[in-house]
Amino acid sequence: MTRICVVLAAALWLAGVARADAPDAAEIVRRAEDALRGNTAEMKLRMAITTPRWSRELVVRTWDDRPHDRSFVRVLEPEKDKGTAFLRDHDAFWTWLPRVERAMRIPPSMMLQSWMGSDFTNDDLARESSLEKDYVPVLLAGQELEGVPAYQLELRPKPEAPVVWAKVELWIEKARYAPLLYTYYDEPQPGHFEPLRTLRFSDIHEVQGRPLPHAWEMVPMDKPGHSTRVTLEEVKLDQVLADDIFTQSNLRKSEAAR
Amino acid sequence: MLLLQLAWRNLGRSRRRTALTLAAAVFATLLMILNLAVSAGSQKRWIANAVELYPGHFQVSARGYRDTRSLDDALVLSDAQRAALDGLPGAEGWAPRLEAFGLASADADRATGRGVQLLGIDAARESKLSRLLRGMREGRAPARGGVREIALGDQLARNLGAKLGDTVIVVSADAFGSQTADRFHVVGEFHLGASELDGFAAIVDLAELQDFLGVGGGLSHVAVFAPEPRAQTQIEASLAAAFPADRYEVLGWPQLVPELVQFFRIKDIGDWLKNGLLLIVVAFGLLNTILMSVFERVREFGVLRAVGMRPRAICGLVVAESLMLSLLGIGLGFGLGIPLVLFLERHAIPLTGAEMRASLAVFGLEPVLEFALSRSALVALPLVLVAVGLVAAFLPALRAGRSRPVDALRET
Numbered sequence: 301m302t303r304i305c306v307v308l309a310a311a312l313w314l315a316g317v318a319r320a321d322a323p324d325a326a327e328i329v330r331r332a333e334d335a336l337r338g339n340t341a342e343m344k345l346r347m348a349i350t351t352p353r354w355s356r357e358l359v360v361r362t363w364d365d366r367p368h369d370r371s372f373v374r375v376l377e378p379e380k381d382k383g384t385a386f387l388r389d390h391d392a393f394w395t396w397l398p399r400v401e402r403a404m405r406i407p408p409s410m411m412l413q414s415w416m417g418s419d420f421t422n423d424d425l426a427r428e429s430s431l432e433k434d435y436v437p438v439l440l441a442g443q444e445l446e447g448v449p450a451y452q453l454e455l456r457p458k459p460e461a462p463v464v465w466a467k468v469e470l471w472i473e474k475a476r477y478a479p480l481l482y483t484y485y486d487e488p489q490p491g492h493f494e495p496l497r498t499l500r501f502s503d504i505h506e507v508q509g510r511p512l513p514h515a516w517e518m519v520p521m522d523k524p525g526h527s528t529r530v531t532l533e534e535v536k537l538d539q540v541l542a543d544d545i546f547t548q549s550n551l552r553k554s555e556a557a558r
Numbered sequence: 559m560l561l562l563q564l565a566w567r568n569l570g571r572s573r574r575r576t577a578l579t580l581a582a583a584v585f586a587t588l589l590m591i592l593n594l595a596v597s598a599g600s601q602k603r604w605i606a607n608a609v610e611l612y613p614g615h616f617q618v619s620a621r622g623y624r625d626t627r628s629l630d631d632a633l634v635l636s637d638a639q640r641a642a643l644d645g646l647p648g649a650e651g652w653a654p655r656l657e658a659f660g661l662a663s664a665d666a667d668r669a670t671g672r673g674v675q676l677l678g679i680d681a682a683r684e685s686k687l688s689r690l691l692r693g694m695r696e697g698r699a700p701a702r703g704g705v706r707e708i709a710l711g712d713q714l715a716r717n718l719g720a721k722l723g724d725t726v727i728v729v730s731a732d733a734f735g736s737q738t739a740d741r742f743h744v745v746g747e748f749h750l751g752a753s754e755l756d757g758f759a760a761i762v763d764l765a766e767l768q769d770f771l772g773v774g775g776g777l778s779h780v781a782v783f784a785p786e787p788r789a790q791t792q793i794e795a796s797l798a799a800a801f802p803a804d805r806y807e808v809l810g811w812p813q814l815v816p817e818l819v820q821f822f823r824i825k826d827i828g829d830w831l832k833n834g835l836l837l838i839v840v841a842f843g844l845l846n847t848i849l850m851s852v853f854e855r856v857r858e859f860g861v862l863r864a865v866g867m868r869p870r871a872i873c874g875l876v877v878a879e880s881l882m883l884s885l886l887g888i889g890l891g892f893g894l895g896i897p898l899v900l901f902l903e904r905h906a907i908p909l910t911g912a913e914m915r916a917s918l919a920v921f922g923l924e925p926v927l928e929f930a931l932s933r934s935a936l937v938a939l940p941l942v943l944v945a946v947g948l949v950a951a952f953l954p955a956l957r958a959g960r961s962r963p964v965d966a967l968r969e970t
Contacts, residue, residue: 353630354734381736394668395729397739402727404663405670417735523626548668 325437328451331477332470333432335510336501338537340365344376345530349418352525358416359533363545364427370546371427381416387551388426391462396551403551412464419497419518419528423464434461435468442471445481449474467493478504478511495521508537561871565878575854576883579847583887583947584894586840590939591895593836595902597829598932601822605811606785611689611750612677613814614653614781615790616797621807623778629658629733632776633806642800648789649782653683656767657778660730662710662760664719665741671729672717675759678767687783689750690761697722697746702763706770709746711756720744728760732772740770837946844950848880852954859958860966873959877951884947888940896936902929 341364348357359377373386383398393406411423423429435455442452455468466487471480482499497520501513516530544550569576609615623631635643635654643652656678661671677690681699685691691699700707708728710720720726725741732738742762749756768776784793790810797808812819852859859872906926909915 349735351630351735356734356736384737395737397727397729397737399739400665400727400741402663402665402739403668404661404727404729405668406661407671407673409673410661410671414731414735416737417731 325439325453326432328439328453328472328477329432329435329437329455329470332472332479333430335476335478335512337364337366337427338508338510339367340538340541342534342536342539342541343532344534346533347418347420348529348531350525350527350529351523356417358418362425363541365541365546366430368546371425372545372550373425375416384416385551386422386426387546387548388428389546391428393422393426393428394548394551401552403548408462419520419523419526420530424518429462429464431455431468431470434458437470440469445471448480450480465496473504473511476504476511479513497521503531507535510537512537561874562878565875565882568875568879569882572851575851579844579851579880579883580887580890582843582847583884583943584891586843586946587888587891587939587943588895588898589840590833590836590943591891591899592929593833594932594939595899595929596927597825598930599903599906599928601825602930603928604818604821608815608818609811610687610783610785611752612755612781613811614688615784615811616782616793616808617779617814618782618797618801618806618808619777619779621803621805624807624809627657627659629731629771629773629776632656632733632773633779634775635777635780639800642796643780643782646782646784646793646796648786649784649793651683651687652780652782653680653687654764654777654780655679656764656771656773656776658730658767658771660728662714662718662726662728665725665727669718669727671727672714673758674714674728675754676728676730676767677759677761678764679761680764688781691748693748693750693755694746695749697744700745700761700763700766702765706740706742706766707745707763708742709748709761710744711759712747712749713753713757714760715744715747717757722747728770730771732770733776734772738770738772837942840943841946841950844880844884844947845953848876848951849954849957852876852958855958856961857966859961860963863961864963864966869959869961872961873955876955876958877948880947880951880954881944884944884951888943888947892940896931899929899931903931 341362343362343364345360345362346357347360349355357378358375358381361374361376363372365371370387370389372388375381375384383396385396387394387396391408393408393411394403395406396403406422411426411428412421414420415422415425435457437453437455440452440454442450444450445452450471450473453470453472455470457465465484467485469483469485471482472478473480479501481501483495484497484499485493486496487493497518500517500519501515502517503514504511505514506512512532512535514532518528518530520526618633620631620633623633646652656676658676658678660674660676662674663669663671679690681691681701685699694709695712697709700709708726710718710726715721718726722744724744726744727739728742729737729739742760746761748761762770768774782793782797784790794808794810801808862872863869906928908926
C-alpha cells in the first residue's frame, strides 16, 4: 500500500513538473507569431524565387497591422513590377495594377493562389489567416529538431475558420520561442494528410526583444526545383502604423514607392 | 428432317395465320433496329457535340503541362511537327491554342475581379474546326494587332457588367510569374450552352495572348479534329511518331471529355432497360400469335396424335414452325430496316415541337432526331431476337404437345 502511494506521489510530482515545464500550446503559438509579426510590423523583404527554368528577385515593403486586421504590400523592385501594391482590410483584398492604373478587388477564392509567381500565397503576404486565431493547437511529443530543443505542435483549423490548410505542424525553439519549421498539410482523403509545403526559418536574431528569423524559405512538395527564399532587410516592430497607409489612395500612389 | 419439311408445309397451308405471325416478327425486328439506331444516333450526336464544341478528337501537349498548367511546360512546335500535323491522314485539321487562368474585371476602379479562363485561339483555323466561334451571338472574333481584343461568354459578360464596345481589365501571371495586366476591348459575346465556357471563358487572339503572357510561340496544346472514327487509329499512330511520349502527351477524346464516357455508361444502362422492356413486349406479341394458332389447330394435333405422332414430335413441330417464322421475320425486318436506317442516317428527322427544341438548345444541340447504324444492331440483335422467338414458341409448343385426340373429337 505504502509502495503504491509512493509511486503515485512520484507520478503526480513528475506530472506536475512536466506541466510546469511545458507551457500551454496556445501560448507557444502566440509567442512564435509575436516573434514573426510583432504587434505591428513594417519590413523590407528581398524575395528570391527559384524554378527549374528561371529565377528572379523581388524587393517589397510590407506593413502588417494585427490589431486592426489589415496589411499593405508594395513592390519596389524589379522595374517591371514596381508600383504593384496590395491592400487588405479585414477580408477585402485589393491589388493596384500600375500598367492600367486600376485597383482590382481580388475574390476570396484567390487567396491561396501564388503571389507574384512565388511559392508564397496571397494569404501569406496579406496575412489574412492567422495561426493563432484560426487554428486549435495541440502539443506533440517531439523534443528537438535537428539537435535544437524545440516544441512540436499540431494545428487543426477551427470549424468556422475561413482557411485553408487541413493541418499545420510547427517546430518552435524552446529557448526563445522562435519559429523553426512550419509544415503545411492537405487532406486529400479524410484522415489522410499529405505535406504540401514547408517553411523553414533561420538566421534568428533579436529585434526589439523578439527572436526574429531573418531568412524564410518556402519549399513546395509538389513542384520539384521550386523554392522561394525571403530575407529581411529592414524591420520595425510594434510602431504605431498610420491609418493613411491602409487606404485606397495610398494604394494608387504607385510612384511614391518608398 | 421430316419434321422440318412438315413444319414448312404447315406454314404454307395457312397463309393468313403465317402472314400474321410473320408480320409480328417483322414489326418487332424493325422496332428494335430503329430503337437501337436512335440511341446510336444520339450517342454519335453527343460525341460530336461535346468533342467539336472545343476539345477536339486529339490534343497534343508537352509532357507535364496537364499536371502543372504552367507556362513553363508550354508546347513549342518545330517546323517538322507543323508539317506532320498538316499531313495527318484523314484529319480535318488542327488548331494551336494557349490557355491561361486570369482575373477579369470591369474597367472601373475598385471593380471586383472574377476568375476567367483565357482561350488564345487562331480564329481562321478554329472557325473551320470547332464550334467555339459559331457561338458568337454578338460582335465578332477577336483579331490581332492594334488594340487588344476579347470576346466574353455571355454569363461572364453579365457578371462583369461589360457590353460590346466596353473595355475590361485582365490580369494574369506571365511566363516568369510576374503579374501582367492590360485593357482588352470587348468585340464579341458568345453563348455555347456550356456553363463552364459561358460563365468563365474569354476568347483572345492566340498571338495577342502569347504576347500578353510573354511566352513567345508557346502553346498549351494543339487540338486535332478527325471526326471519322476509322481514321483515328492511323492519326494516333502518326501523332505518336511526331510527338514522342517521353516529351509529349497525346490524348484522345475519351480522356479529354471523361464526363462524356461516364454519361454513356449511365445511358447504356438506361438503353439496356428500355430494350429489355421492348423485348418483353415483342416476346408477348409473338407468344400471343403462336398461341392463337395452336388453339386453332386442336383438331390437327388430335389427328396427328391419333395416327401415332409422339407429343415430343408435335412440340418440336410447333417450335420448328415458329423458328422458321422468326428467322424469316428477322431476315425481312433487317432487309427493310437496314436500308431505312441508312436512309435516315443521311436524312435526320427535324423536331418541330417548340418545347423539345428549347430543351435541346439548352445543351447546344440541333433539334433533329438522328439515326446511326450500330454494330450491336447488326451482330447481337438477330441472335437475341431468335432467342426471344424460341422462348415465345416454347409455351404454345408444350400446349400443342399435350393435345389429346379426345379433345379433337369434341371440337366441332
